[in-house]
Every structure is written in structure tokens, then in C-alpha cells.
Amino acid sequence: MMKLLVTGGAGFIGSAVVRQFLAETDDTVINLDKLTYAGNLDSLGDSYDHPRHIFERVDICDRAEVERVFQQHRPDAVMHLAAESHVDRSITGPAAFIETNVVGTSTLLDVARGYWSELPSEQKQRFRFHHISTDEVYGDLGPEDPAFTEETPYAPSSPYSASKASSDHLVRAWQRTYGLPTLITNCSNNYGPYQFPEKLIPLVILNALEGKPLPIYGKGDNIRDWLHVEDHARALRTVLAQGEPGRTYNIGGRAEKTNLQVVEAICDLLDTHYPLPTTHSRLTTHRDLITFVSDRPGHDRRYAIDDTRISQELDWQPQENFDSGLRKTVQWYLDNPEWVNRVRSGAYREWIEANYASREAVS
Template identity: 65%
Template sequence: MKILVTGGAGFIGSAVVREIIQHSNDTVINVDKLTYAGNLENVSDIADSERYIFEQVDICDHSALEHVFELHQPDAVMHLAAESHVDRSIDGPAAFIHTNIVGTYTLLEVARKYWKGLNETKQAAFRFHHISTDEVFGDLEGTDSLFTETTPYAPSSPYSASKASSDHLVRAWQRTYNLPTIVTNCSNNYGPYHFPEKLVPLMILNALEGKSLPVYGQGTQIRDWLYVEDHARALLKVIKEGKVGETYNIGGHNEKQNIEVVKTICLLLEELVPQKPQNISHYEELITFVQDRPGHDVRYAIDAGKIERELGWVPEESFETGLKKTVQWYLENQEWCKRVQDGSYQRERLGASS
């Protein structure tokens, strides 16, 4: 297959690109605008592959997208490009509306026109796979309920509302125009190449520098944690074997309170980096509780039974094994972290393109 991946220089997108190149014979067309969250260093391991193509294109740019489709003739689309940070969506929702809603609409329209022009065999084989989040479902009540593929949408933040809107657009294009779409909704991802503003890398890097570890409220919010490479494997399974018009929830079977996640990171650092910054004797001393985020959902948890039953996917990593791999990756890739934190990865890219 020739798979067009949007957002392939981002955190989850780059994991998908690496998975395809390293564990299949498929070709990838990586379409990424290269915003702050897009970093070509995330795919440097596979960038020399003959099966990898990069196109710096904004998914809101209709004519540029048309050119990419005409030039590369993809067999499938995996749509991961999105603005995805909840705090940023609260401070400035406009970019989320533009990219997540208008961008998805633009991509759907370009893909629909392209798909309509294919011969009958290629039309039947074509897939548009939209990758979304469990945050569209809002808050779960109690401790036993789980998000299923039929859970009603109740987004709480500008980010989750924009993703919910994009999900609805994809399903409408399938229902109205028969575009062969599939939707997946995943739980919280963690792992290598995660942008340092996110919880797990932020805690790791702050702890190493002896900085405070800010935790919203009392850290009692519960999330289902999914190792990003497990997610990439699931997404490739869906694009190959998933049924048109279906939705699949992808979760890690790892419900943890945020405070548990932070304390586990501290314990791993005690083991892996016993030589601490001078101002502390234990990493947990750095934990500080800060004012909670507006509209902060209390609990997310995914029922991933459908994808296991129908496609045979289960996560390979437990929370413990995945988090240890993640901490070790950040310890071994301090240069990547520094280049992202100081912005040099962007400055060098802008210098090269000027």
C-alpha cells in the first residue's frame, strides 16, 4: 500500500510512520505543516528509506493537498494532523477550530474528489482512517463505566469539541457520500518523542533539573495510558483489516490517577538516576499541586474489547514496562529534548528553508 499520513512528524504520527517503514513493505507520504509540534527529527531513523516521502503541506490548503494526492496516488489516508494540547486550546481556541475542523473538512473533500476519480477496484480498496481521542466522550461517572464505540459525545474543552466536530464530519462524509471511512478513538498516549509540554515528559525533564513537578488539583484525575508504539501497531491493523464505517476504541488497559503516574516516574528516576539535583534527597519532594484546569474531566477509561475481538489487537506493553522504556528513552535522548525545549529544532528548519 501507499499510505498518506497527515501529521507524520508529530508524536503519534511519527510513531505510525516509523511502524509502517520498519514493520511493513508499505510506502508512506508524510504530510505535515511542521508547526511547533512537528519535528522531522522524530522520523530521522527512517527518512532515508526509499519508501518514505515528505511533503510540507498545511491540511487547510486545498490546492496543495490536491497536488499531493495527484502526485503520489495514495491507496489510503491516515489522518493524525491536529492541534492537541488542552491548555493551549483554552488559551487560544481559534487554531483548534481551524486545523481540527476546517482542516479535516478540506482533507475529506480532497480525498473524496480523488477517490471518485479512481477505477472501481481502487475505489473499493481505498480507506480514509480518522484518528481521534477519548476526550470527545467527556467525563465518565463512577469507577466501573467505560467508553465504548457508542458512548454519546460530551466534549468539555475547545480541543475535545473540535475533535468531536471532526469525527462527526468524517462519519457524515461516509454516510452522505459513501467515502470509505474508519474512525478510531484512543486513550492517553505516552512514549518516545512526546513534546515536553505533556505530562509524562514534563515530569521527567523537570525532575532531572530539580524543578517543581506541577500536578493539577490533587492529581486524582484518572486516565487510561497507552504506549504510543502499541497505538501505532493498532492503527496499522485498523487500516489493513478494519471495516468501512466502523469505529474502534484503542486503549492501554491502564487506568491510573495522574498523581500515580508522577510518583511512578519519580520511583523510576530513583532507580535510573540516583544522583539527584542538589536541592532534593527524593524526587517526590518536587511534586507541587497547582490550581486545577478549567473544565478538567475527572475520569477517562476505554473499553477496547471490540478491536481485540474483531481485529485481534491487544497492547504489548503494560504501564510499568512502557513507562520504564519511556523514561530510559528521555535519559538517552537529552540532546533531542534540549533542541525541542530551546526551539533550535524550529530555528534550524526555518534557516534551511529560507
């Protein structure tokens, strides 16, 4: 049994990690989250009231509060997921991404280093700082380029990916300079239940259910590798338990799809399980709702993950393929309208309108 400090544990990926640890281990989870627009305690489900779950509403940039959490709860490991993570938001407001992803990570690292340096030798040897990052730090790939490996040079394209690349470099510096036992994982695009509805898959599901346009940037030919969030959470637990300090592990879903293929797959699932209402008689299938909009600045062409290291060294494999994972995801949104209604606040609606309504439709 251990005490695990999870930052961003009310977010999409963080809440999946918290739920898994509480359901499948005897560990205690200290959940630290600022509860910004994407942090939602509803995403923890019954785990929020679990006797081994402790919630702390704390900003990782608040050094005094972070120090208090470390001293009060005495964690054996840290999983750092707290981050601003939406590319479009980083383009319209990059300062928040620098503050949280760079300054916040630096603050957390320095507090963790001070705490770790004073631990008894046995606890000090066991302690781990696991930083969760993204494949977007590597930039983008051409159609025939080999997938990203852990040795791929960094070439971030957006303020978001640049801020995550900066945080990765800070983690490596704290390991190299101070000896802090760190782990880094870089994952591909996540999807699954409880994802905030600004991301592609939940946005398309919810718009389609309401008969609204399904916006796709450019021609929809940008390619992403898709990783189910529960597979990602299992991978993170594996790396924390078995990973070698100072090492990086790429985590992918082995499911490269164009954005258009993803949207069409969602439409086809909804045609089977949730046909368009008769009020949309001019439309025959959900695919008729697809609308191409002008592309965003600096849009990366393709991401792809080579997961050889984690699969061979740590024996991790994804349990979901894209078809099974997407089917479960669509069904979850159909079955959980209460969660959707609570999360879709006025601020969310204003953001969607600001981001998409002003974009010129393209043929």
C-alpha cells in the same frame, strides 16, 4: 504494497506510525506535515531518509496543496493524524484548534472524496480514509461508571475535544452522504518516546532531571487510561488493514492511573536510575519535587476505554503494560538528551512559563 498518505507524520503519534510502516512493511509513506511547534522531523530518526519515505511540508487547510499531493502521489489510503492536540493550549487559544481540526479535516475529506470518486473500480474499493481521534470526545466518567464504548454519546468538555468531536462527525457525514470508505479510532492518552515536552509524562521526566517542580493539577486524582504509542501505532495499522468501513474502534492501554500515581511512578524510576544531585541536598527523593497547582478549567475527572470491539473483531492486544512502557519511556529520555535539547525551543520555554509559572500553588 501500498502508498499510504499520513497527515501529521512528524508529530508524536504520526512519527511512530511512519517508523513502523517503514520498518515492518514494504509500503511507501507520503508524510504530510505543516511542521508546527509539535511537528519535528527529528522524531522520524533514520526513517526520514528511507527510500520509501516522501515528506511534503503542507498545511491540511491549504486545499490546492492537498489536491496536488493526492494527484502527484496517488495514495491507496489516508491515515489522518494531523491535529492540534493539547487541551491547555485550546483553552488559551481555541481558534487554531477549530482551524486545523475542523476546517482542515473538512478540506482533507473533500479532496479525498474527489480523488476517490475518480479511481478505477478496484482501487476505489480498496481505498480507505482512517481518521484518528481521541477518547476525550466522550466527556468524562465518574469513579464507578463503565468505560467508554463506541456507542457512548459525545459530550466534549474542552475546545480541543469539541473540535475533535466535530471532526469525527464530519468523517461520519462524508461516509453516510458520499459513501467515502472511512474508519474512525478513538484512543486514550498516549505516552512513549519522542513526545513533545508539554505533555504530562515528558514534562515530569525533564523537570525532575533538572530538579524543577513537578506541577500537578488540583489533587492529582484525575484518572486517565495510558496507551504506549507503539501499541497505538500497531492498533492503527490493524484497523486500516482489517477494519470495516463506516465503523469506529476504541483503542486503550488497559492502564487506568491517577495523575499523581503516574508522577510518583516516574519519580520512583528516576530515584533508581538517576538520583537527585547533591546540590538538592534538602530533597531526599524526586517525589519531594511534586507541587500541586490550581486546576485547569473544565478538567475531566476520568477517562476509561472499553476495547472489546477491536480485541474481539480484529484480535488486537496491547503489548506493553504501564510499568514496562513507562520504564522504556523514562530510559529513552535519559538516553536522548540531544533530541530533548533541540525540541525545547524558546517558544516551548515561553509556553511552559506562561502556563504553569502564573498558577497559584495550592496545599
